[in-house]
Amino acid sequence: MTKREVTFMTAITEAMTQAMRKDETVILIGTDVAGGAEVDHLVKDDGRYDDAFGGVFGLSKGMVTEFGRGRVIDTPIAEHGYFGAAVGAATTGLRPIAELMFNDFIGFALDPILNQGAKMRYMFGGKAKIPLTVRTVHGAGAGAAAQHSQTLYGMFGSIPGVKVVVPSNPYDAKGLMLAAIEEDNLVVFSEDKMLYGVKGDVPEEYYTIEIGKANVVQEGTDLTIVAIGKMVQVAQKTAETLQKDDISIEVIDLRTVAPWDQETVLNSVKKTGRLIVIDESNPHNNTATDIASVVADKAFDYLDGPIKTVCAPNTPVPFAYNLEQAYIPDVNKVITVAEELITDLKQTVRN
Numbered sequence: 001m002t003k004r005e006v007t008f009m010t011a012i013t014e015a016m017t018q019a020m021r022k023d024e025t026v027i028l029i030g031t032d033v034a035g036g037a038e039v040d041h042l043v044k045d046d047g048r049y050d051d052a053f054g055g056v057f058g059l060s061k062g063m064v065t066e067f068g069r070g071r072v073i074d075t076p077i078a079e080h081g082y083f084g085a086a087v088g089a090a091t092t093g094l095r096p097i098a099e100l101m102f103n104d105f106i107g108f109a110l111d112p113i114l115n116q117g118a119k120m121r122y123m124f125g126g127k128a129k130i131p132l133t134v135r136t137v138h139g140a141g142a143g144a145a146a147q148h149s150q151t152l153y154g155m156f157g158s159i160p161g162v163k164v165v166v167p168s169n170p171y172d173a174k175g176l177m178l179a180a181i182e183e184d185n186l187v188v189f190s191e192d193k194m195l196y197g198v199k200g201d202v203p204e205e206y207y208t209i210e211i212g213k214a215n216v217v218q219e220g221t222d223l224t225i226v227a228i229g230k231m232v233q234v235a236q237k238t239a240e241t242l243q244k245d246d247i248s249i250e251v252i253d254l255r256t257v258a259p260w261d262q263e264t265v266l267n268s269v270k271k272t273g274r275l276i277v278i279d280e281s282n283p284h285n286n287t288a289t290d291i292a293s294v295v296a297d298k299a300f301d302y303l304d305g306p307i308k309t310v311c312a313p314n315t316p317v318p319f320a321y322n323l324e325q326a327y328i329p330d331v332n333k334v335i336t337v338a339e340e341l342i343t344d345l346k347q348t349v350r351n
Contacts, residue, residue: 001203009196011170012135013059015177016097018206020067023095026181029073029086030099030135032056034064056101057137057196079108083134087117090132095181100136103152103190117186118161129184130161133177139192139230139280140328146316149324153228154279154286156188157258163187163211164257168232170200172255175209182208190257192230192280214261216268220250222342224268224275226291228254231278231329238334247342257287265291266299273304274341278329283311305341310334 006014020026035053054061064072075082079100086098100109113134120128140149157164163185167173173191180187217232218239227235232253239249250268254260269275275295279288288309295307310329318324 001205001207003201003203005199006170006202007196008170008173008191008198008200009057009059011174011202012177012191013061013063014202015174015181016060017063017066019178019181020063020071022206025093026095026097027071027073027089028060028063028097028099029075029082030055031075031077031101033060033099034069034072034074055099057193060099079105080111083109083112084116086132087112087130090117090130090186091120091128095131095133097133097135097181100134102148103136103138104147104150106152106155113162113186114159118159121185122161130186131181131184132186133180133183134186134188136188136190137193138190139194140312140317140324141194143319143321143324145319149317151280151312153188153190153257154281154290156190157287161186162258164190165211165255166190166192166229166257167255168195168227168229168253170198170202172209172215172253174202175207176211176255178206179208179211183211187211190229195230209255212256212259212261214255214264215253216250216264217253218249218251220248220272222248222272222274223338224250224252224265224272225278225334226252226254226265226275227278228257228287229280231280234329234331234334235278237331238338241331241335242338247338254287260287260291262294262298266295269295269299270302273302275303276308276310276334276337276341278310278334280312280329282314283309284314286311308337308341310337
């Protein structure tokens, strides 16, 4: 495969574009995804719509030019309405990609996702297909405050019939997006806005990554760290820091929150005997606690210490920069927890 360095954002745009070129049943629907198309002052002399907004973060910018308004469909700010339309489209042969501008807005779209899209395949005995991909954005760090910064992928992951994908890098973002679009089930594809500018090597060609399969980013023997989304970077930096003290960390990028890869996590814990889960969600009823529960149940005899979680505090996301940075799990917080698990540390080097 031919690789080149692109941003996380570009990788997702490329995935959607390649999917729409490959399969004419793939459509894109959401608020401002073709924003400005056919608005007089934004249309170029040749009729192109390149200045169209392309969603709040610009990920679909220019797509309406290639695919037209019949497949890149602008909607009002009415999530309940257009998610209902997307579920209906998915049941009748299309493969919609529906954009939920921020995951914080899930309340407006919950009925079509929770009670319709997630249930139909089960209610029809597996004979119905719901090939709907829900693209949404999560995460703190951008100064967007309490109502545009939450991390809610765990909420989606608790719904039977919904698969939830959380990529951590550009390569995974493209491959998992294409896999999500090919899925015959409802998939929530949750993107951390703070990763949009991160660059990485991504093949130009069409490729998929298996949904439900974690990635062992780094092998180790002393401690397993399972991380989600941008927390994978925190885990890697933690491993790098502790390596200076001859502490060997195994880092697992979960990739998929629902269903999460129990086999990979359990095998790692059986090897290292210790586990930390880093999850930017609030600390109760989240993915980290789910993983901890399963490991305690299925690998208890292999543990050399308690399972630890490093999560955001049980508060809304603050607006003030210093408070927001304190809210987000970081390397020092993870190292502090690691010290509790590994008592024979020679020396801990903090950032």
